[in-house]
Amino acid sequence: MSYEASAVLDSDTQDAINIDRSKGDFTFPERNKFDAGRGLTSKTIDYISDVKNDPQWLRDFRHKALKVFQDKPMPTNWATKDLESIDFDVIRYYLSDGEKPKRSWADVPADVLETFERLGIPQQERAFLAGVEAQFDSEAAYSNVKEELTKQGVIFVNSTEGLHQYEEIFRPWFGKVIPTGDNKFSALNSAVFSGGSFIYIPKGVKLKQPLQAYFRINSENFGQFERTLIIADEGSEVMYMEGCTAPKFETATLHSAVVELVALKGAKIQYVTVQNWSSNVFNLVTKRGLAMEDAEVRWIDCNIGSRLTMKYPGVVMKGKGARGEVISIALANSGQHQDTGAKMIHAADYTTSNVVSKSISVGEGRSTYRGQVHIPKHLKGCKNNTECDALLINSHSRTDTYPAITVKGNKHSTQHEASVSQVSEDMLFYLTQRGLNKGQAMSLAVNGFINDLVREFPMEYSVELKRLIDLEMEGSVG
Amino acid sequence: MSLYIQDLHATLEDGTEILKGVTLEIPKGEVHAIMGPNGSGKSTLSKVVAGHEGYVVTSGSVTLDGEDILSLSVDERSRAGVFLAFQYPSEVPGVSNANFIRAALQARLPKGEELDAVAYYKSLYAKMDLLEMDRKFTARSVNEGFSGGEKKRNEILQLIMLDPKYSILDETDSGLDIDALKIVAKGVNSMRSADRGFLLITHYQRLLDYIKPDYVHVMAEGRIVRSGGPELAHELEARGYDFLKEPALA
Numbered sequence: 001m002s003y004e005a006s007a008v009l010d011s012d013t014q015d016a017i018n019i020d021r022s023k024g025d026f027t028f029p030e031r032n033k034f035d036a037g038r039g040l041t042s043k044t045i046d047y048i049s050d051v052k053n054d055p056q057w058l059r060d061f062r063h064k065a066l067k068v069f070q071d072k073p074m075p076t077n078w079a080t081k082d083l084e085s086i087d088f089d090v091i092r093y094y095l096s097d098g099e100k101p102k103r104s105w106a107d108v109p110a111d112v113l114e115t116f117e118r119l120g121i122p123q124q125e126r127a128f129l130a131g132v133e134a135q136f137d138s139e140a141a142y143s144n145v146k147e148e149l150t151k152q153g154v155i156f157v158n159s160t161e162g163l164h165q166y167e168e169i170f171r172p173w174f175g176k177v178i179p180t181g182d183n184k185f186s187a188l189n190s191a192v193f194s195g196g197s198f199i200y201i202p203k204g205v206k207l208k209q210p211l212q213a214y215f216r217i218n219s220e221n222f223g224q225f226e227r228t229l230i231i232a233d234e235g236s237e238v239m240y241m242e243g244c245t246a247p248k249f250e251t252a253t254l255h256s257a258v259v260e261l262v263a264l265k266g267a268k269i270q271y272v273t274v275q276n277w278s279s280n281v282f283n284l285v286t287k288r289g290l291a292m293e294d295a296e297v298r299w300i301d302c303n304i305g306s307r308l309t310m311k312y313p314g315v316v317m318k319g320k321g322a323r324g325e326v327i328s329i330a331l332a333n334s335g336q337h338q339d340t341g342a343k344m345i346h347a348a349d350y351t352t353s354n355v356v357s358k359s360i361s362v363g364e365g366r367s368t369y370r371g372q373v374h375i376p377k378h379l380k381g382c383k384n385n386t387e388c389d390a391l392l393i394n395s396h397s398r399t400d401t402y403p404a405i406t407v408k409g410n411k412h413s414t415q416h417e418a419s420v421s422q423v424s425e426d427m428l429f430y431l432t433q434r435g436l437n438k439g440q441a442m443s444l445a446v447n448g449f450i451n452d453l454v455r456e457f458p459m460e461y462s463v464e465l466k467r468l469i470d471l472e473m474e475g476s477v478g
Numbered sequence: 479m480s481l482y483i484q485d486l487h488a489t490l491e492d493g494t495e496i497l498k499g500v501t502l503e504i505p506k507g508e509v510h511a512i513m514g515p516n517g518s519g520k521s522t523l524s525k526v527v528a529g530h531e532g533y534v535v536t537s538g539s540v541t542l543d544g545e546d547i548l549s550l551s552v553d554e555r556s557r558a559g560v561f562l563a564f565q566y567p568s569e570v571p572g573v574s575n576a577n578f579i580r581a582a583l584q585a586r587l588p589k590g591e592e593l594d595a596v597a598y599y600k601s602l603y604a605k606m607d608l609l610e611m612d613r614k615f616t617a618r619s620v621n622e623g624f625s626g627g628e629k630k631r632n633e634i635l636q637l638i639m640l641d642p643k644y645s646i647l648d649e650t651d652s653g654l655d656i657d658a659l660k661i662v663a664k665g666v667n668s669m670r671s672a673d674r675g676f677l678l679i680t681h682y683q684r685l686l687d688y689i690k691p692d693y694v695h696v697m698a699e700g701r702i703v704r705s706g707g708p709e710l711a712h713e714l715e716a717r718g719y720d721f722l723k724e725p726a727l728a
Contacts, residue, residue, distance in 0.1 A: 043672065426566075426568050427569075430570075431570070432563075433529075433553075434578070434640065435582050435586055438553070445573070447571030447573070448570055
């Protein structure tokens with residue numbers, strides 16, 4: 001008998017020692033009827049296209065994207081070398097049980113249902129959501145939208161259903177806001193994407209309740225590549241929220257999504273993310289919105305967890321008077337690197353953009369802000385405001401800010417502020433002298449730091465956010 | 479029943495000795511004052527009793543109603559009943575005063591028990607009225623942008639809300655105008671009772687005109703060098719600290 005195999009502690013004792021740091025850290029046996037196997041070749045693409053019954057144009061699109069992905073180098077000339085530790089040959093690119101998304105939770109397989117119940121999804125749907133899509137590995141297990149919205153013409157399905165059933169709406173915008181060759185990971189997503197949402201909000205329809213998608217990774221060595229396209233027709237309004245978790249595996253997991261938003265004249269799209277990936281997920285996501293005349297795109301983004309997150313939500317303001325906003329919170333604990341930021345591309349007169357980014361680095365955790373603001377010379381009346389604040393907790397933390405603001409011409413206004421602060425020993429002494437333990441004191445200081453941004457999240461999410469931060473801070477002090 | 483500091487020696491992390499054998503007993507029901515020149519170790523004494531990690535206790539003991547507290551962490555000492563009103567209270571951006579005090583009270587409840595929010599606000603407002611604090615202070619971030627006087631009043635508000643057994647007030651009178659001083663004194667006097675003890679640290683007799691101490695101690699070079707009744711403060715005020723250099727009459 002090997003020493004490794006003999007347990008010193010019984011499982012109940014071990015459970016008592018293991019603090020429940022993340023309610024997402026559990027997994028069920030894999031139930032995959034379809035598995036594209038490990039590694040990525042043109043055979044993988046054909047396998048996915050066959051299983052998903054892709055139309056020929058999409059099969060061609062995927063093959064072309066694979067070529068782009070293979071040709072593009074890793075962006076390690078500016079990004080972290082840690083990207084090189086992703087082994088694309090061991091990743092599994094497609095896993096599904098071959099079931100269509102269910103319209104009722106009662107039809108969802110028991111273990112998948114239990115997964116989402118433990119994450120609170122059906123409960124949230126009943127409480128405050130207009131529609132939900134729940135993705136398990138590569139495909140949606142559940143997708144439903146309130147009947148009254150369907151009657152108004154609202155479409156909320158997964159990307160596969162979207163491209164098959166609503167090709168005339170889907171295809172004109174698919175891959176247009178984020179072209180395949182935008183970056184190596186958008187190309188990867190374009191080659192192997194599966195799942196994600198397709199949403200269409202008809203002219204003038206204003207959704208009072210949010211739509212929500214939940215992305216769950218269940219299998220080890222799996223890559224999740226969802227693809228979301230949201231089109232808000234003229235004068236419509238929608239808020240979309242996404243949550244993500246994965247169990248903590250021994251090996252790295254890859255999540256690489258592409259999200260494209262299109263806000264037509266006068267439309268408003270708010271896209272809210274609260275991600276809580278386990279600490280071995282590479283989260284490399286491309287998100288961009290297109291805002292036409294007087295339209296508004298807001299990204300409200302909270303990044304907790306993951307090993308490496310690279311994400312720079314952007315807005316291309318293509319119509320006169322369009323508005324773009326990125327509100328972002330990132331928390332990097334030891335062993336994590338949050339490399340986040342925003343891209344604001346002004347492409348019409350009188351467009352305004354706002355970026356507020358707050359990052360918290362704890363222990364060995366590392367935060368990086370990369371911003372890009374582009375206002376060309378021929379435009380007039382454009383405005384940008386950028387604020388980035390970093391909070392450092394203990395001396396090992398690291399934070400970098402790389403703002404790139406390109407403003408040409410003199411008919412614009414831009415403002416940039418940045419700050420770095422610390423939870424000082426004095427503050428910690430003060431808070432603990434009032435009876436808070438160190439973890440509670442840190443949580444309070446961190447929640448205070450991001451307080452003005454948390455107000456931008458829907459109430460249900462801000463409560464969740466506070467809880468996640470409390471858990472992170474409890475775990476970060478000895 | 480007392481806060482009992484016995485032959486306390488403490489150094490900075492670099493080994494510099496600041497407290498060189500302080501003995502002081504503050505029984506419940508009594509108000510003691512410590513006076514002394516700058517650098518005599520008064521503020522250090524308050525921080526060491528509160529458990530500040532920047533100091534090393536090399537010998538001596540501190541007990542609270544007979545129980546050793548030197549082995550407790552800062553927050554454990556706080557919950558055991560030691561309160562320190564800071565000379566320079568920290569600012570806590572983004573955390574409202576009301577939420578801060580509520581969190582401190584919540585930390586005193588057994589696990590699973592929730593503070594009654596309605597009763598909490600009722601009590602908070604009553605104490606704020608006593609200290610003539612505007613209601614808008616509940617929503618403002620802790621000490622952020624507060625004037626010196628507002629910060630000190632806020633310390634007393636926390637003291638009253640947390641209701642500690644023993645309170646140490648570190649130069650609470652510094653930077654206060656006479657009106658603010660009277661309000662702060664009113665707050666402290668409202669807490670004087672047979673089951674609470676107070677230690678006032680101050681440079682000036684002025685505070686002691688409004689909060690009458692039972693005993694006055696003089697600290698110099700890390701030791702208590704003289705103890706007496708309230709008249710000792712007057713003597714210091716009249717003659718300065720130099721008279722301490724004269725041998726005490728037995």
